[in-house]
Amino acid sequence: MKIVIDKRDNILQQAAKLISDTVSAKPDCAIAFAAGETLKQVYSELTKNPTVSFSGCKAFNVTEYVGLENDKNGCASELYEELYSKLGISEIHTPNAENFESYDDEIAAAGGIELAVLGIGTNGHIGFNEPATLFDTHTHIAKLTDKTKAMKAEHFGGVDNVPVEAYTMGLKTLCSAKNVILCAFGEEKADVVYNLVYGKTSTYIPAAMLQMHMNMTLLLDEAAGAKLD
Numbered sequence: 737m738k739i740v741i742d743k744r745d746n747i748l749q750q751a752a753k754l755i756s757d758t759v760s761a762k763p764d765c766a767i768a769f770a771a772g773e774t775l776k777q778v779y780s781e782l783t784k785n786p787t788v789s790f791s792g793c794k795a796f797n798v799t800e801y802v803g804l805e806n807d808k809n810g811c812a813s814e815l816y817e818e819l820y821s822k823l824g825i826s827e828i829h830t831p832n833a834e835n836f837e838s839y840d841d842e843i844a845a846a847g848g849i850e851l852a853v854l855g856i857g858t859n860g861h862i863g864f865n866e867p868a869t870l871f872d873t874h875t876h877i878a879k880l881t882d883k884t885k886a887m888k889a890e891h892f893g894g895v896d897n898v899p900v901e902a903y904t905m906g907l908k909t910l911c912s913a914k915n916v917i918l919c920a921f922g923e924e925k926a927d928v929v930y931n932l933v934y935g936k937t938s939t940y941i942p943a944a945m946l947q948m949h950m951n952m953t954l955l956l957d958e959a960a961g962a963k964l965d
């Protein structure tokens with residue numbers, strides 16, 4: 737695993753460059769994009785001054801809340817607003833009730849995920865693969881934990897408004913991506929980042945599965961990386 741710890745602005749630029757370089761090398765590649773506040777900052781940097789054309793690239797949303805497929809609070813709307821509309825990406829795939837069981841086949845038909853762009857939950861989730869998710873999961877419906885719902889409460893204007901379930905690429909789906917970048921910012925992510933890097937690869941910290949990934953880059957600001965040696 738390659739680990740980069742730097743000032744947040746530098747990390748944002750590095751993340752944007754890694755994404756752009758991937759598309760530059762393979763303009764028709766499939767990229768898995770996760771949602772969340774951390775990646776919002778990456779997408780803002782990426783869309784500020786794009787250096788390559790993204791129009792041939794195929795976007796695969798990592799997650800979507802059950803019932804919010806067409807809602808402004810859903811991941812698809814968020815990613816469309818922040819990213820796809822600004823970069824001119826028109827081929828967009830979202831897991832939903834109709835396709836979630838065949839979503840991994842859609843990914844395979846697109847040539848596999850060239851790059852997965854991920855964040856991490858404070859409980860170690862990637863996508864919505866919560867603790868105790870099995871290692872060999874494909875895209876599925878996940879029940880959100882109380883910790884995840886609490887983390888998302890602000891976004892939904894209260895914990896009671898947070899959906900209880902979400903479609904998510906599975907751990908196997910994400911770990912099958914040829915390249916992975918995972919971004920984490922802020923002090924509240926420092927413990928989980930430590931566990932991602934040094935923890936046992938148990939289902940307790942799903943993100944720790946990425947320790948075994950051959951092309952994994954962890955991009956941290958100084959606060960999120962503070963507990964690493």
Ligand code: GLP
Binds near residue numbers: 770772775798855861
């Ligand atoms: C959600 C997403 C994850 C993301 C996580 C981090 O739970 N499903 O893919 O990694 O949020 O969120 P944030 O960046 O807002 O802390």
